[in-house]
Amino acid sequence: MKNDVYIVAGPTASGKTAVGIELAKQMNGEIISADSMQIYRGMDIGTAKPSMHERQGVVHHLIDIAEPDEPYSVAMFQKAATACIEDILSRGKTPVVVGGTGLYLNALTYELDFTETSHDPVLREELMQKDAAELHQMLFEQDEAAAGRIHPNDKKRIVRRLEILKNEGDRSEYQFRKPNEAYRFIMAGLTTDRAVLYERINERVDRMAGQGLVGEVTALAQKYTAAPTSMQAIGYKELLRYLQGDITLERAIYEIKRNSRHYAKRQWVWFRRDERITWYDTAEYNNDASLIAQAIMRQGNHF
RNA sequence: AGGGGUAUGAUGUAAUGGUAACAUUACGGUCUCCAAAACCGUCCUUGAGGGUUCGAGUCCUUCUACCCCUG
Numbered sequence: 001m002k003n004d005v006y007i008v009a010g011p012t013a014s015g016k017t018a019v020g021i022e023l024a025k026q027m028n029g030e031i032i033s034a035d036s037m038q039i040y041r042g043m044d045i046g047t048a049k050p051s052m053h054e055r056q057g058v059v060h061h062l063i064d065i066a067e068p069d070e071p072y073s074v075a076m077f078q079k080a081a082t083a084c085i086e087d088i089l090s091r092g093k094t095p096v097v098v099g100g101t102g103l104y105l106n107a108l109t110y111e112l113d114f115t116e117t118s119h120d121p122v123l124r125e126e127l128m129q130k131d132a133a134e135l136h137q138m139l140f141e142q143d144e145a146a147a148g149r150i151h152p153n154d155k156k157r158i159v160r161r162l163e164i165l166k167n168e169g170d171r172s173e174y175q176f177r178k179p180n181e182a183y184r185f186i187m188a189g190l191t192t193d194r195a196v197l198y199e200r201i202n203e204r205v206d207r208m209a210g211q212g213l214v215g216e217v218t219a220l221a222q223k224y225t226a227a228p229t230s231m232q233a234i235g236y237k238e239l240l241r242y243l244q245g246d247i248t249l250e251r252a253i254y255e256i257k258r259n260s261r262h263y264a265k266r267q268w269v270w271f272r273r274d275e276r277i278t279w280y281d282t283a284e285y286n287n288d289a290s291l292i293a294q295a296i297m298r299q300g301n302h303f
Numbered sequence: 304a305g306g307g308g309u310a311u312g313a314u315g316u317a318a319u320g321g322u323a324a325c326a327u328u329a330c331g332g333u334c335u336c337c338a339a340a341a342c343c344g345u346c347c348u349u350g351a352g353g354g355u356u357c358g359a360g361u362c363c364u365u366c367u368a369c370c371c372c373u374g
Contacts, residue, residue: 012339037339047339073336103338112335154342157334164336176335234339258328263339269332 002184003089004300006096007034009105009271010190011264013201015282015289017050019190020098021058022293027094030059032084034077034099034108037233040068042220045213046235048204061088068220068230075114078107085183102270109185109276111178120163127159138162186300189277190292191268196283201260205235209253214239234259 006029008020024031033039037047041064044051049063061084066072081097081104088095099105106112127135135158140147142165150157191197217239220227231237235256242252271277278299285291 035339036337071337074338075336078336101338103334103336103340106335110335114336151333151342154333156337156341160336229337229340232337232340237339259339265330266332266339270334 002182004094005085005183005185006094006296006300007105007109007185007187008096008098008190008296009102009187009277010100011197011267011271012100012260013048013197013204013264014190014192015287015292016098016100016190017048017054018289019188019292019296020096021050021054021056022289023296024058024094024096025056026290026293027096027297028092029094029096030061030084030088031055032061032081032088032095032097033063034081034097034101034104035063036072036077036101036104037230038063039066039072039077040064040230041066042068042223043216043230043233043236045208045211045216046233048208067224069224069227071229074103074107074112077104078112078114081108100267102267106177109180109187111180120167123163123166124159127162128155132158135159135162185276186296187274187277188296188299189271189274189279190282191279192282197264198261201264202257205253205257205260208235214242214249218243234263 006023006027008016008023010016020031023029035047037043038049039062040047043049050060062077062080065080085095085097097105097108107114132153132155135155136147136150136152139150139158139161143161146161150161152158213235217236220231220236221240221243224231231240238247238252238255238259241247242249247255278296280292280295282292285295
């Protein structure tokens with residue numbers, strides 16, 4: 001019999017953190033964060049990282065495991081999260097994966113093939129200099145199928161594909177979305193009325209500002225000169241521009257709110273098409289994390 | 304109150320009298336190692352009325368609103 005692995009997904013500010021903690025408390029579980037930004041140490045306020053107090057003694061994995069200037073990727077997450085699941089199960093506890101990074105969750109629930117591809121920063125840099133049309137032409141010559149699938153303007157994916165082709169040849173034979181059969185995934189999605197969520201996002205950004213987000217970003221900017229991935233995070237990239245004097249603080253806050261709304265929208269789109277997810281409208285549960293956790297446990301039992 | 308100026312989508316702007324355009328927002332979507340990233344698509348406009356003209360965002364006129372100057 002396969003072991004259960006609970007997954008709590010949903011857009012930002014939908015209440016995943018609290019529900020995950022309740023779920024873990026009620027079923028003797030531990031939490032694995034599937035969040036591409038809570039990975040980084042020191043990025044606390046802006047990523048809405050749960051404080052030690054909020055964690056209520058529940059063990060959290062994959063939070064604060066990298067420095068902001070260290071590279072991190074899905075491939076590393078896939079490996080680390082799988083190890084965490086095994087570790088938690090071996091101690092007789094239940095893994096509860098909580099997170100809003102869709103690709104990370106897919107890396108766990110599907111058998112995405114991230115076999116050792118040597119990163120080739122030199123090649124990448126070189127290719128990024130070229131214009132999109134030229135790159136797409138190069139891709140077309142080497143892999144017609146991929147060229148058809150990837151939009152000519154999508155430089156990032158074209159370059160990535162060329163990198164794979166150069167370093168390990170064609171591996172187009174792999175299945176597209178092959179489910180990971182190793183565990184029984186119980187997938188729950190949290191959602192609520194769009195206008196309500198957007199309002200909550202706006203309020204949360206104001207709260208983060210009040211809690212000292214500007215100070216947090218200032219400290220990080222002083223400590224790390226180059227942090228390519230982590231400083232793309234919403235709340236950080238905008239405030240960096242403010243600190244450099246490019247935009248006003250008011251404008252930065254406005255952009256953080258807007259970018260957070262866009263992000264939430266993309267998360268919806270991503271998760272909505274995943275028919276394995278059972279959705280819970282948090283308003284129907286009075287936004288009570290404990291009640292929602294109980295409903296998700298019933299979902300697990302009825303599977 | 305007198306004089307001058309401006310009026311184009313939600314916002315900022317463009318259009319020798321000749322198909323009203325661009326960016327942002329909003330909305331919809333894509334996704335196999337930077338994913339809070341990257342990329343694609345859709346909607347919405349000439350302040351109101353009258354006139355000149357084959358044809359008006361553009362020229363004339365009245366009104367309205369806003370801005371500046373004077374007292």
